Amino acid sequence: GQNIDQPTEMTATEGAIVQINCTYQTSGFNGLFWYQQHAGEAPTFLSYNVLDGLEEKGRFSSFLSRSKGYSYLLLKELQMKDSASYLCAVSDSNYQLIWGAGTKLIIKP
Amino acid sequence: GAVVSQHPSRVICKSGTSVKIECRSLDFQATTMFWYRQFPKQSLMLMATSNEGSKATYEQGVEKDKFLINHASLTLSTLTVTSAHPEDSSFYICSAVDGTSDYNEQFFGPGTRLTVL
Numbered sequence: 001g002q003n004i005d006q007p008t009e010m011t012a013t014e015g016a017i018v019q020i021n022c023t024y025q026t027s028g029f030n031g032l033f034w035y036q037q038h039a040g041e042a043p044t045f046l047s048y049n050v051l052d053g054l055e056e057k058g059r060f061s062s063f064l065s066r067s068k069g070y071s072y073l074l075l076k077e078l079q080m081k082d083s084a085s086y087l088c089a090v091s092d093s094n095y096q097l098i099w100g101a102g103t104k105l106i107i108k109p
Numbered sequence: 110g111a112v113v114s115q116h117p118s119r120v121i122c123k124s125g126t127s128v129k130i131e132c133r134s135l136d137f138q139a140t141t142m143f144w145y146r147q148f149p150k151q152s153l154m155l156m157a158t159s160n161e162g163s164k165a166t167y168e169q170g171v172e173k174d175k176f177l178i179n180h181a182s183l184t185l186s187t188l189t190v191t192s193a194h195p196e197d198s199s200f201y202i203c204s205a206v207d208g209t210s211d212y213n214e215q216f217f218g219p220g221t222r223l224t225v226l
Contacts (some may be wrong), residue, residue, distance in 0.1 A: 034215075041220065043202075045216070101152040
C-alpha cells in the first residue's frame with residue numbers, strides 16, 4: 001500500500017531551527033510537496049522536490065532522497081507565525097497526491 | 110500567483126437539506142480540480158477528482174450520489190452535498206492545478222466549513 005509517515009507533533013523555540021521528516025512508500029514517484037496549513041485555513045504550497053538534494057527558499061529548505069524514500073523540511077529562524085501544521089504529499093505514478101497526516105509545529109517564545 | 114476561491118466559507122444547515130459549494134480558479138484555467146474533506150486534527154482526505162467536461166472520479170468509500178460534483182467550465186467546479194446529515198459536518202476544501210505552473214502544484218481554496226444540525 002501507499003504510506004506517508006511524519007511526526008504528529010513537534011515543539012521548537014522562536015529563533016531556532018527545526019527539521020520535520022517525512023518518509024514515504026508509494027507506487028511511483030512524481031515529486032514531493034510540502035504544504036503549510038494554519039488552523040482553520042486551507043493549505044498553502046511551500047516547496048516541491050523531484051530530484052535528490054536540497055532546495056532552499058528563504059527561511060525554508062526542503063531535502064529529498066529518492067533512494068531512501070525520505071524528505072525533510074527545514075525551518076530556520078523560527079517565528080511565532082510558523083506555528084502550523086506541515087503536510088508532506090507525494091505525487092504517485094498517476095500524479096495523484098498521497099497526503100501525510102501532517103506535523104503540528106508548536107513554536108514557544 | 111494562482112488564486113482559487115470557494116463559496117460559501119461557512120454554512121449551517123438543517124439535516125436533510127442540500128448544500129452547494131462552489132470552487133473557482135480566478136486567474137487561470139483548471140482542467141482538473143480536486144475536492145477534499147478534512148475532519149478536526151486529521152489530514153486531508155481526497156473525495157474526488159473533477160475534470161472539466163467529464164464525470165468526476167470518486168475515491169473508494171465516497172458516495173457519488175451523495176456528493177455530486179459538476180465541473181461545468183475550466184474555472185468552476187461545484188460540490189453538492191445532498192440530504193446532508195450531522196456526520197457530513199466537516200471542512201471541505203477544493204484545489205486546482207494550473208497546468209502552466211512550474212511544479213503542477215495544487216492551489217487550494219480557502220475551504221468551506223459545513224455544519225449540519
